[in-house]
Amino acid sequence: MTIKGRLFRTVVYAGGGAAAAYFFDPERGRARRTQARDQVGATMRRAERTAEARLRYAEGKAEGLLHTVSSVPQDPPADDRALSDRIRSELGDRFPDETAEMTVVDGTVELRGQVGDEAAKALLVASVKKVSGVRRVVNLLHTPDQPAPNKAEAEAASQAAAAATNPTLGTAIE
Secondary structure: OOHHHHHHHHHHHHHHHHHHHHHOOOOOHHHHHHHHHHHHHHHHHHHHHHHHHHHHHHHHHHHHHHHHHHOOOOOOOOOHHHHHHHHHHHHHHHOOOOOEEEEEEOOEEEEEEEOOOHHHHHHHHHHHHHOOOOOEEEEEEEOOOOOOHHHHHHHHHHHHHHHHHOOOOOOOOO
């Protein structure tokens, strides 16, 4: 065994002997043992209370986080008129009131009308989608050189019907 090991062993034995003499002293040993037992018990109870308090704190934080994540969005669901006003307010001058129209039903926004170009159309639809409370956007916007999306099928059907009734595309059958 090394000198360091022997020294350590001697210190441990000396400490154990001193503790035994302290606790088993015929005059004050019993009081010292009782006091040590009480102090150890108090330390254990204090540690238990601290651990329980920390556990309750962590549970509360977790419950609060869960509530925050699962809670309703900050803006309550708006009625259709309020949502329409919110969209117009957030878009401001970017909404072409003269040539376009907006209808809101149950959070679904329908945009119809004419806008300057494809970029303006895409920007308007993207801006409306970003507004809180908008569930879906139906885009019926068109540029000046395009027919309205909801009219294209009707025009095609009219032309097909006209071609079927009169192959020369003159007047309808007499």
